[in-house]
Amino acid sequence: MNVLLFGATGMVGQGALRECLLDPGVGRVVAVGRRATGQQHEKLRDLVVRDIGDLSAVEGQLAGFDTCIFAVGVTSAGMDEADYTRLTYDLTLAVAGTLARLNPAMTFIYVSGTGADSSEQGRVMWARVRGKTENALMKMPFEAVYIFRPAVIIALHGITSSTRMYRVLYAVLRPLLPVLKRVIPSKVTTTEQMGRALLAVARRGYPTPILESRDIIVVATGAG
Template sequence: MRVVLFGATGMVGQGVLRECLLDERVEAVLAVGRAPAGTTHPKLTELVREDLFALEPITGYDTCFFCLGLSSVGVAADEYERITYQLTLSVAAKLPENTTFVYVSGASTDSTERGRVRWARVKGATENALAKLPLRTFFFRPGYIQPLHGITSKTPLYRTIYRVAAPLYPVLSRLAPRVVTTTEEIGRAMLEVAANGYEHQILENTDITAAARR
């Protein structure tokens, strides 16, 4: 498996990169982003570009894990749509046909695109547009994600929340397994889905956990 990874500096992307580098099925990883991932490994190559809309076509890779995104909180509607929808589709259009494309969406994403929540509509529109492309697409909709192995969020508030929640995670995972997962499980699930597919194109939190344990 040869993987292109977008968003390797984010919390989810860090977890996915870690699992890619550990997994023997992964031959090479190209991390594409606006900043270096801060990791060195024989499998890893980095492509740092300020303008990700200006990327050349990406060839030589069979899988794309798209973990790049931003919170809708405090972000103008047009900027959120530009990054969440337009950039994702711009990247997908630069991949060869039949590339496996795993997109990190989120729980409560609105596939109808008609709900009241803006971010959920935009995520839903992104999923729907990706599904029409000649790619092998899967959409991950995790709930609460607990970072592991020293991985941290870039958002100070979220870092505080995760530090407080970390000792409680074993309890949360037992009490609410349908809505909680970890960065490790997401990474393992992505690799499993890329290698062997899945019964559904949309993977909710329980599907992510199930795929990670296969």
């Protein structure tokens, strides 16, 4: 399996990259982003682009892939709906449109978030935009599209978030994470489980196109 990974320097993306490099069934990984991952591995190649919303200059390097894991995301804090839409909906659909044309047999996996609003009508701005993005992706001409909606993610293996606000939040909450894991186990997953579940769904699919946190854990652990 050949994987295109967007957002490899973020927390979920780092977890996905780690599992890709460990998985003998993954032949090669191309990490597409505004900066390099900083890792060296025989299966990994960094493809650095200034604007991932415009991939026209590198289209020749994006064909021949079985799977795309799209883990690019920004916090909506302090952002109005127009800007958040541009950096979430517009950006994602631009990438997906290019990849659907180049790799129509591809499985496209979008990392969204718990609470995304499929109705697109709710009061929470980020949830509406995420839901709109999910709905549009599921109409695109890929072989398959899956949406991951994780809730609380525990970072393992030295992985950290690239967003300062999240780093501070995780530092504050870290002592409580084991408690949350016991109290609401279906809502707490890890970067390792995320990576394993992403690859498992890319290979074998899933009965429903949207995977909530509990589904992600089931897939990652082989339970159920």
